[in-house]
Amino acid sequence: MKIIQNMYFTNGENQRTINSIVNFGMKRSFNSSFCIMEGIVTRKLGVIIIQVVFLHVFLFLGAALKEVIPLPIPASMFGLFLLFIALNFKIIKLEWVERGANWLLAELLLFFVPSAVGIVNYDEIFSVQGAEIVGLIGISTIIVMGITALIAEKITGWKRSEQH
Amino acid sequence: MMILFTILTFLIYLFSKKAYTKWSLFFFHPLLLAPVLLIILISVTHVSADQYLVDSKWLTHLLGPATVAFAVPIYKNLSIIKKYVGTIIISITSGTLVAIFSTFGLSKLLHLNTDFINSILPRSITTPIAIEVSKEIGGLPTLTTVFVILTGIIGGIVGPSVIKGLSIKTPIAKGLALGMGAHGVGTNKAIEYGRQEATFSSLAMIFAALITLIWGAFLIPTLMNFNIHHIF
Numbered sequence: 001m002k003i004i005q006n007m008y009f010t011n012g013e014n015q016r017t018i019n020s021i022v023n024f025g026m027k028r029s030f031n032s033s034f035c036i037m038e039g040i041v042t043r044k045l046g047v048i049i050i051q052v053v054f055l056h057v058f059l060f061l062g063a064a065l066k067e068v069i070p071l072p073i074p075a076s077m078f079g080l081f082l083l084f085i086a087l088n089f090k091i092i093k094l095e096w097v098e099r100g101a102n103w104l105l106a107e108l109l110l111f112f113v114p115s116a117v118g119i120v121n122y123d124e125i126f127s128v129q130g131a132e133i134v135g136l137i138g139i140s141t142i143i144v145m146g147i148t149a150l151i152a153e154k155i156t157g158w159k160r161s162e163q164h
Numbered sequence: 165m166m167i168l169f170t171i172l173t174f175l176i177y178l179f180s181k182k183a184y185t186k187w188s189l190f191f192f193h194p195l196l197l198a199p200v201l202l203i204i205l206i207s208v209t210h211v212s213a214d215q216y217l218v219d220s221k222w223l224t225h226l227l228g229p230a231t232v233a234f235a236v237p238i239y240k241n242l243s244i245i246k247k248y249v250g251t252i253i254i255s256i257t258s259g260t261l262v263a264i265f266s267t268f269g270l271s272k273l274l275h276l277n278t279d280f281i282n283s284i285l286p287r288s289i290t291t292p293i294a295i296e297v298s299k300e301i302g303g304l305p306t307l308t309t310v311f312v313i314l315t316g317i318i319g320g321i322v323g324p325s326v327i328k329g330l331s332i333k334t335p336i337a338k339g340l341a342l343g344m345g346a347h348g349v350g351t352n353k354a355i356e357y358g359r360q361e362a363t364f365s366s367l368a369m370i371f372a373a374l375i376t377l378i379w380g381a382f383l384i385p386t387l388m389n390f391n392i393h394h395i396f
Binding site for chain 2: 058088109110113115117120134137139142147159
């Protein structure tokens with residue numbers, strides 16, 4: 001039980017979890033430690049699923065808030081603000097959402113994959129104009145990243161020289 | 165059928181992610197390899213792209229809670245935000261303006277039609293918010309999604325070269341550039357640089373989205389009415 005507590009109630013890294021599982025397993029026979037490991041994996045997945053479902057509460061609250069406040073801001077952005085406020089005022093604990101949120105953010109690219117497949121619906125993208133648009137995005141992105149990086153680097157430099 | 169494509173997408177994504185982590189070649193990028201494999205798969209099995217999109221809508225739906233989830237890194241990094249709020253706001257305000265003006269100028273040079281221009285202007289911000297901005301200024305949300313994804317893929321590839329080429333040293337500059345230029349995909353890339361870069365990148369992404377919402381309401385409508393042909 002202590003191991004499970006260690007897993008869920010601290011913000012420890014995965015390595016620590018693995019270490020505790022390994023240490024625990026050494027004291028038990030192979031069979032039982034395997035069952036426990038399997039149990040832990042299932043519970044870990046369960047925690048993520050429950051927390052992702054819980055995050056939807058804020059998405060729905062955000063959608064409700066959007067109905068009240070007529071600004072061109074998506075419901076998910078309102079949800080972000082509401083969750084932030086709830087965390088900040090200790091209405092909910094970080095542990096209630098942290099694992100689910102970390103998973104969603106770590107696998108963010110997965111949620112873009114279907115839309116990327118949807119590109120096949122736009123024949124223009126594969127035409128000559130498509131190549132031009134890719135070029136446009138490439139050039140513009142290089143300029144955007146370059147200018148953003150240079151400005152941030154300059155400001156950080158000034159701040160540092162002020163301090164010394 | 166519905167669950168099948170969700171699972172297949174997930175498995176192909178995992179494979180692509182593993183391959184990309186192992187070999188780190190740009191064509192193994194999960195947003196390049198996975199869609200290509202899936203496009204091949206659906207054309208071989210004679211499934212239409214629309215059918216696939218309906219079947220995998222649960223994955224796209226998760227972008228909603230994923231946007232909400234950004235509250236967690238913001239909350240955990242509040243002290244960093246307070247410390248660097250000026251740098252973040254100045255850099256990202258400039259970044260969003262450069263993104264809108266350079267995209268607008270280049271679109272006019274290529275003589276893109278108004279639908280395309282309206283859809284491409286919010287391309288450098290995260291999908292759910294880009295779609296809102298697109299709707300607001302009269303673009304086509306699906307087309308915007310395509311441009312946002314393309315920006316992500318291209319940004320993820322050119323980002324490290326920009327950082328290297330300009331010999332950017334500070335984590336804040338690296339992170340802000342990646343998050344500003346390539347939203348979630350950039351943030352994903354920033355994780356490879358380190359924790360600080362990843363934090364600043366997700367902050368850049370959130371601030372870019374917020375600031376672009378403001379530009380969408382005030383600046384872009386004026387820009388669209390302005391006749392640029394006098395300049396080009």
